[in-house]
Amino acid sequence: MSEVTLKKLADLLNLSISTVSRALKDHEDISAETKNRVKELALILDYEPNTYAVNLRNNFSREFAVIIPSIANDFYQSFISSLEKEARLNSYSLIILQSGDDPQTELECVKRCKQNRVAGIFVSITQKTTDISHFLKLAESHIPVVFFDKVPASGFCNKVCVDDISAARLSAETLILKKKKGILAIFGNEQLSITQKRLDAFKDTFSLHNYDARPDIYHTNSSAGAYHYTMEQLALPQQPDVIFCMSDEILIGVMRAVQTVGLRPPADIGILAISEGQIPTFYFPQITYVETSGFKLAKLAFSRMLGCLAGSTQVQELKTESIIVEGGSL
Amino acid sequence: MSEVTLKKLADLLNLSISTVSRALKDHEDISAETKNRVKELALILDYEPNTYAVNLRNNFSREFAVIIPSIANDFYQSFISSLEKEARLNSYSLIILQSGDDPQTELECVKRCKQNRVAGIFVSITQKTTDISHFLKLAESHIPVVFFDKVPASGFCNKVCVDDISAARLSAETLILKKKKGILAIFGNEQLSITQKRLDAFKDTFSLHNYDARPDIYHTNSSAGAYHYTMEQLALPQQPDVIFCMSDEILIGVMRAVQTVGLRPPADIGILAISEGQIPTFYFPQITYVETSGFKLAKLAFSRMLGCLAGSTQVQELKTESIIVEGGSL
DNA sequence: GTGAAAGCGCTAACAA
DNA sequence: TTGTTAGCGCTTTCAC
Numbered sequence: 001m002s003e004v005t006l007k008k009l010a011d012l013l014n015l016s017i018s019t020v021s022r023a024l025k026d027h028e029d030i031s032a033e034t035k036n037r038v039k040e041l042a043l044i045l046d047y048e049p050n051t052y053a054v055n056l057r058n059n060f061s062r063e064f065a066v067i068i069p070s071i072a073n074d075f076y077q078s079f080i081s082s083l084e085k086e087a088r089l090n091s092y093s094l095i096i097l098q099s100g101d102d103p104q105t106e107l108e109c110v111k112r113c114k115q116n117r118v119a120g121i122f123v124s125i126t127q128k129t130t131d132i133s134h135f136l137k138l139a140e141s142h143i144p145v146v147f148f149d150k151v152p153a154s155g156f157c158n159k160v161c162v163d164d165i166s167a168a169r170l171s172a173e174t175l176i177l178k179k180k181k182g183i184l185a186i187f188g189n190e191q192l193s194i195t196q197k198r199l200d201a202f203k204d205t206f207s208l209h210n211y212d213a214r215p216d217i218y219h220t221n222s223s224a225g226a227y228h229y230t231m232e233q234l235a236l237p238q239q240p241d242v243i244f245c246m247s248d249e250i251l252i253g254v255m256r257a258v259q260t261v262g263l264r265p266p267a268d269i270g271i272l273a274i275s276e277g278q279i280p281t282f283y284f285p286q287i288t289y290v291e292t293s294g295f296k297l298a299k300l301a302f303s304r305m306l307g308c309l310a311g312s313t314q315v316q317e318l319k320t321e322s323i324i325v326e327g328g329s330l
Numbered sequence: 331m332s333e334v335t336l337k338k339l340a341d342l343l344n345l346s347i348s349t350v351s352r353a354l355k356d357h358e359d360i361s362a363e364t365k366n367r368v369k370e371l372a373l374i375l376d377y378e379p380n381t382y383a384v385n386l387r388n389n390f391s392r393e394f395a396v397i398i399p400s401i402a403n404d405f406y407q408s409f410i411s412s413l414e415k416e417a418r419l420n421s422y423s424l425i426i427l428q429s430g431d432d433p434q435t436e437l438e439c440v441k442r443c444k445q446n447r448v449a450g451i452f453v454s455i456t457q458k459t460t461d462i463s464h465f466l467k468l469a470e471s472h473i474p475v476v477f478f479d480k481v482p483a484s485g486f487c488n489k490v491c492v493d494d495i496s497a498a499r500l501s502a503e504t505l506i507l508k509k510k511k512g513i514l515a516i517f518g519n520e521q522l523s524i525t526q527k528r529l530d531a532f533k534d535t536f537s538l539h540n541y542d543a544r545p546d547i548y549h550t551n552s553s554a555g556a557y558h559y560t561m562e563q564l565a566l567p568q569q570p571d572v573i574f575c576m577s578d579e580i581l582i583g584v585m586r587a588v589q590t591v592g593l594r595p596p597a598d599i600g601i602l603a604i605s606e607g608q609i610p611t612f613y614f615p616q617i618t619y620v621e622t623s624g625f626k627l628a629k630l631a632f633s634r635m636l637g638c639l640a641g642s643t644q645v646q647e648l649k650t651e652s653i654i655v656e657g658g659s660l
Numbered sequence: 661g662t663g664a665a666a667g668c669g670c671t672a673a674c675a676a
Numbered sequence: 677t678t679g680t681t682a683g684c685g686c687t688t689t690c691a692c
Contacts, residue, residue: 003669005668005670006669007670015678015679016679016680017669017671017679018671018679018680018681019677021672025671031677031678048444048445050447050669051445051446051447052386052447052669052670053382053668053671053684054669054671055382055670055684056380056669056670057669057671057672058670061382063425070411071407071410071414072408072411077407080401080426081400084427085430093425093427094425094426095393095425095426096410096414096424097414097423097424098415100415112423115378115379141333252611252612256612256613256614259613259614264592279612282585282586282609283589284586284587335684335685335686345662346662347663347685347687348662348664348686348687348688349662351688352661352688359662361662379686380686382684382685382686383668383684383687384686385668385686386668386670386684387668387685387687
């Protein structure tokens with residue numbers, strides 16, 4: 001059974017191809033009767049326009065690409081889930097590409113996007129991406145790029161981010177409000193700008209409030225690191241009163257240690273995290289956290305993309321607001 | 331700056347379009363010198379073939395679609411992560427479509443796939459999908475379909491699944507081997523075939539071994555349900571010795587209850603789950619589980635898809651093997 | 661070795 | 677109101 005094309009419909013109906021095309025598009029100068037005949041047959045034969053031909057002709061597609069280090073991450077998962085829905089409701093499709101956190105692979109992904117003539121690209125760059133010229137060059141091909149989450153430090157480009165500064169500030173203020181004193185704060189990889197932003201805002205907030213206790217700061221790159229360090233600290237005669245976790249990854253390590261030692265929040269120890277929101281629900285009591293939602297960020301990124309496609313040329317830097325979600329761990 | 335096309339290269343080099351096309355493809359009857367000239371200029375001008383034109387001409391694309399209820403799920407996440415990688419290494423792209431577990435939306439996704447002339451579709455159907463004729467009809471358009479995980483009960487089609495029966499059997503055998511007696515087994519929605527398969531195999535294994543203890547079976551549809559039921563059971567004078575969780579969702583609820591009451595595995599209570607593998611690492615000690623890996627399933631599904639594209643017409647039902655991963659909870 | 665030309669399925673300007 | 681035609685960028689057959 002061969003493909004149903006406009007030509008086939010036209011032959012069957014003794015009409016020209018263009019009439020059939022226009023009838024299917026409800027073009028005004030086709031008679032109602034012809035429209036009905038055409039549409040009826042199209043329905044019966046299950047006609048679907050050939051996207052390649054349409055795109056080739058119109059020189060434009062309805063596909064967005066998302067380039068991320070890895071989809072196996074709660075944050076990106078919620079981001080993509082939300083983005084796909086927005087896209088689908090706007091008749092766009094979403095192509096997923098994983099860079100594996102490798103700049104070389106990322107470059108190949110960009111090339112692929114260009115080949116596919118995608119309508120736009122959402123990208124969260126790798127930890128090692130410094131040169132973003134291949135992204136900026138996409139402007140020549142009129143492919144808008146919206147950077148999200150992990151965005152380049154410099155460059156005139158569209159960026160949508162979680163507001164790290166307000167998230168960290170909100171965390172610190174929460175601790176101050178609850179008059180917590182022995183604060184252990186565990187942060188991620190010191191090299192990353194996300195860590196620096198959150199750390200600076202966190203520390204500054206204590207200074208600004210002239211608070212009489214200052215947090216102990218520790219850095220680690222992994223869940224395991226957080227686990228081991230927490231184990232050490234919990235073995236000391238002077239245990240911390242509260243542990244602040246900069247990310248879900250760190251929270252997981254800390255909670256394993258807390259469970260290992262048998263401490264029970266909030267009585268034995270307080271826990272506060274910055275989190276995407278899923279992990280905190282796995283524990284009892286659920287962890288109190290400052291939310292950095294992928295869902296919200298996706299909506300922001302998508303509307304920015306539509307803005308670009310609508311012709312907005314100036315670049316924007318947007319941020320999502322943070323809110324605190326009360327569990328029972330503090 | 332306009333697009334770089336074959337025509338543009340040809341004009342610039344004073345060659346014909348077809349010569350340029352052939353040169354770029356290393357066609358044998360183009361001279362080495364011409365090839366070099368062409369390739370050099372193509373590189374300089376950053377030429378990329380127009381995928382739409384290529385696909386239109388060849389009537390075939392290098393895009394696969396994945397239709398799933400929702401990407402926000404650890405199992406699908408690992409499946410897609412793995413599938414994307416396989417696809418990329420084979421120069422395919424992956425389009426993600428979420429059905430929202432709604433048959434109507436699923437139907438629209440299929441339509442979209444057809445329009446996009448995708449090279450093949452991977453699909454995990456919704457809980458309510460009964461009519462799969464729209465999938466079977468894709469055969470007419472020569473679009474192979476590989477069902478995975480949630481597959482239709484009937485119909486001649488390609489299916490790759492986690493082996494629920496062997497996973498449940500392995501779980502039961504593990505409990506028997508460890509001579510566990512007071513077994514509480516919590517299963518999911520009784521209506522789902524996955525639940526029935528796992529339940530039947532689980533129970534049968536105890537019978538087959540003439541084991542002198544039989545598990546208490548309970549069904550629930552949610553984490554919260556598992557939590558509440560576990561709380562009830564742990565309040566009884568005769569607490570269970572071990573709790574078996576059919577899925578990650580149930581495990582999360584059970585563990586919240588276990589933590590609430592303050593029991594510590596494995597001394598106070600044993601825990602065994604069937605799991606995708608991430609959740610069990612969040613606890614201490616880590617939960618012992620029978621693995622049902624999305625990664626493995628993706629590899630299986632992908633190779634089946636390649637088989638279809640290579641012309642294999644007969645349908646196959648494939649299953650991944652289960653293995654037990656020892657934590658310290660049993 | 662290279663070029664000319666047809667055609668993939670569709671849209672839209674122009675004709676009738 | 678409907679039809680004719682050119683052309684989007686590419687591949688490939690056939691001719692030179």
